[in-house]
Amino acid sequence: MTKLIFLGSGSAFTVGTDNFQSNILIVNEQNQKLLVDCGTDIRFSLHQAGFSHLDITDIYISHLHADHVGGLEYIALSTFFDPRCQRPRLYTSKDIASDLWDRTLSGGLRFISGEIAELESFFAMEKLKYEGSFFWQGIEFQLVTVTHVDSGYYLMPSYGLFFEVEGVKIFLTTDTQLVLHQNRRFYEEADLIFHDCETSLYPSPVHASYKQLTKLPNSLKNKMWLYGYQPTVLPDAEKDGFLGFVKRGQIFEFSALESVVSYQPSVVSY
Numbered sequence: 169m170t171k172l173i174f175l176g177s178g179s180a181f182t183v184g185t186d187n188f189q190s191n192i193l194i195v196n197e198q199n200q201k202l203l204v205d206c207g208t209d210i211r212f213s214l215h216q217a218g219f220s221h222l223d224i225t226d227i228y229i230s231h232l233h234a235d236h237v238g239g240l241e242y243i244a245l246s247t248f249f250d251p252r253c254q255r256p257r258l259y260t261s262k263d264i265a266s267d268l269w270d271r272t273l274s275g276g277l278r279f280i281s282g283e284i285a286e287l288e289s290f291f292a293m294e295k296l297k298y299e300g301s302f303f304w305q306g307i308e309f310q311l312v313t314v315t316h317v318d319s320g321y322y323l324m325p326s327y328g329l330f331f332e333v334e335g336v337k338i339f340l341t342t343d344t345q346l347v348l349h350q351n352r353r354f355y356e357e358a359d360l361i362f363h364d365c366e367t368s369l370y371p372s373p374v375h376a377s378y379k380q381l382t383k384l385p386n387s388l389k390n391k392m393w394l395y396g397y398q399p400t401v402l403p404d405a406e407k408d409g410f411l412g413f414v415k416r417g418q419i420f421e422f423s424a425l426e427s428v429v430s431y432q433p434s435v436v437s438y
């Protein structure tokens with residue numbers, strides 16, 4: 169059985185103790201783990217879910233906002249100085265990998281006692297080609313270019329994931345605007361979509377808003393879980409045709425042996 173554990177399902181600026189940033193741990197049958205994004209909340213969200221830096225062996229990074237990379241300094245230093253740990257493997261698009269060090273991590277990580285460090289000092293880098301894919305424990309993860317922040321000059325690089333677990337095709341958008349025509353193929357091919365969803369009263373232009381998503385056809389909404397939302401009173405997503413809002417700590421289970429879809433408050437089996 170492979171599990172998707174939402175360490176958090178909130179937005180970047182989620183406050184309070186009810187939720188954390190949307191970082192996800194994928195855990196397979198052999199208890200191997202892939203962390204999808206590593207935000208500033210990770211020190212808290214990881215431990216509240218019963219894990220620690222010892223569990224972080226493989227990381228995927230979708231883009232460079234702090235709710236997706238702000239916890240990497242913590243993971244880098246805690247694994248580097250812990251003799252029980254090996255360097256975590258870090259998968260990310262090649263364009264993100266260079267900026268990850270130069271513009272995000274080097275300020276805090278470049279100097280260690282007696283050494284000038286580099287990104288490879290802390291992580292075994294897997295720099296992926298444009299819209300390429302990577303394999304983790306037999307699962308192929310395809311990078312999907314998404315439109316997140318458009319500076320007017322060019323798009324901030326940001327890549328969602330498309331992958332298949334136990335016969336279930338999953339599209340994990342990570343942070344994105346709703347640009348259906350850009351990734352129509354993935355929306356249609358997926359059995360299950362985890363979609364970025366902003367619920368703020370004052371929506372930003374860089375995330376899909378709940379209002380926009382409600383206008384999608386039912387064929388898409390009825391396979392869509394929503395995450396990345398604000399700590400607001402949430403609308404009735406099920407009534408509007410969605411599967412629901414993902415809750416912090418919610419676990420989605422995928423098993424080749426179980427074809428029945430069952431729902432419990434915190435565990436969803438496929």
Ligand SMILES: [Zn+2]
Binds near residue numbers: 231343
């Ligand atoms: Zn973002």
